[in-house]
Amino acid sequence: MNKDQIAHFHRRGYVVIPHYLSPSEVALLVEECDSLVNHCAQDADLVEDFGCVMEPLNVGLVDIAKCDQSRIKHDPVIYRRYRAQVSDDMVPDILLDKMACLAAAVLPQERGIFLLNEQYIVKPPFQGQETTFGWHQDGQYLPTDFQGEPTLACWVALDTVGFQNGSVVVDPYPESPTGANTGIAPTLLTHLDTYRHHHQTAAQRYPPAPPLLSASGPSNPDTGLDQITMDPGSVLVMSSLLRHASPPNSGSTLRRCWMPQYCCRPLLTPCTQPLNVIYKSPSHTNGNTKDSQSESPSRAGSDGTQCAQSYPSSETTTLVAWAVPALQL
Numbered sequence: 360m361n362k363d364q365i366a367h368f369h370r371r372g373y374v375v376i377p378h379y380l381s382p383s384e385v386a387l388l389v390e391e392c393d394s395l396v397n398h399c400a401q402d403a404d405l406v407e408d409f410g411c412v413m414e415p416l417n418v419g420l421v422d423i424a425k426c427d428q429s430r431i432k433h434d435p436v437i438y439r440r441y442r443a444q445v446s447d448d449m450v451p452d453i454l455l456d457k458m459a460c461l462a463a464a465v466l467p468q469e470r471g472i473f474l475l476n477e478q479y480i481v482k483p484p485f486q487g488q489e490t491t492f493g494w495h496q497d498g499q500y501l502p503t504d505f506q507g508e509p510t511l512a513c514w515v516a517l518d519t520v521g522f523q524n525g526s527v528v529v530d531p532y533p534e535s536p537t538g539a540n541t542g543i544a545p546t547l548l549t550h551l552d553t554y555r556h557h558h559q560t561a562a563q564r565y566p567p568a569p570p571l572l573s574a575s576g577p578s579n580p581d582t583g584l585d586q587i588t589m590d591p592g593s594v595l596v597m598s599s600l601l602r603h604a605s606p607p608n609s610g611s612t613l614r615r616c617w618m619p620q621y622c623c624r625p626l627l628t629p630c631t632q633p634l635n636v637i638y639k640s641p642s643h644t645n646g647n648t649k650d651s652q653s654e655s656p657s658r659a660g661s662d663g664t665q666c667a668q669s670y671p672s673s674e675t676t677t678l679v680a681w682a683v684p685a686l687q688l
């Protein structure tokens with residue numbers, strides 16, 4: 360990412376990186392995506408049952424040994440091993456090396472870059488409103504304790520995408536009336552607190568969300584919305600506070616994308632319903648984590664409600680790692 364692209368990300372909350380992945384990398388991902396679609400379509404409906412979202416390690420293609428089910432969330436070697444079984448052993452390199460470099464270019468750098476989750480989002484053709492994604496900020500799907508946590512979504516086009524086939528429409532951070540978000544030096548934003556303050560202040564300027572997107576386009580063309588058009592291999596990089604949505608796919612072919620998400624430290628959360636009884640405290644009752652995850656489990660993190668054994672921080676708390684280390688900076 361160059362200086363201008365980094366500055367655009369911080370000012371407007373997103374940036375498009377054209378042709379970031381090579382045609383051969385895109386071909387690997389398309390092949391993998393199609394195999395997931397075929398697998399899931401065997402006995403389920405992609406739109407109704409999956410909400411168009413598939414997580415490669417969560418759709419039953421790979422059998423993860425019980426002893427690895429928690430370790431996979433924070434051990435990159437184990438993650439790579441299982442991830443390679445989904446289709447091709449180059450994919451973990453794209454995910455944990457090449458894509459993670461985009462995150463390293465803009466997220467504050469504390470301890471490295473961590474993978475939060477990854478999803479294929481596929482909209483079948485000729486769809487009505489059911490393949491619309493309403494206005495949202497990705498951060499709202501994190502557990503309450505982490506909603507201010509900087510995370511990054513890298514939305515990779517696997518097809519040529521535009522409004523007609525259901526590409527993303529972004530609502531850029533409103534410009535500050537005093538020009539406060541134009542002149543900020545990106546080097547300052549490498550610190551967690553400064554980054555958080557800057558992005559939160561920018562997102563607080565949003566007026567109420569525009570109406571839901573329909574196939575006919577935004578109701579008011581002067582809204583300043585950016586209807587993203589991209590070629591395969593291009594990446595839309597979005598802050599967790601960027602408001603965005605997507606219209607239905609009214610085209611005649613699949614609209615496929617792949618979206619890994621990253622964060623800049625491992626996110627550990629008290630586990631409300633650990634499957635593993637070893638570390639479960641009898642006195643540990645409830646929190647709000649489950650609630651925020653169960654509203655939309657596939658968006659919240661790969662398997663927020665399936666808290667397997669992790670490592671205990673104390674006698675009374677079970678922790679679950681939310682992220683696997685990608686790049687060490």
Ligand SMILES: O=C(O)CCC(=O)C(=O)O
Pocket residue numbers: 480492497525526527603604605616618
């Ligand atoms: O892929 C899409 O159409 C929208 C995806 C999206 O907004 C999201 O996953 O946050």
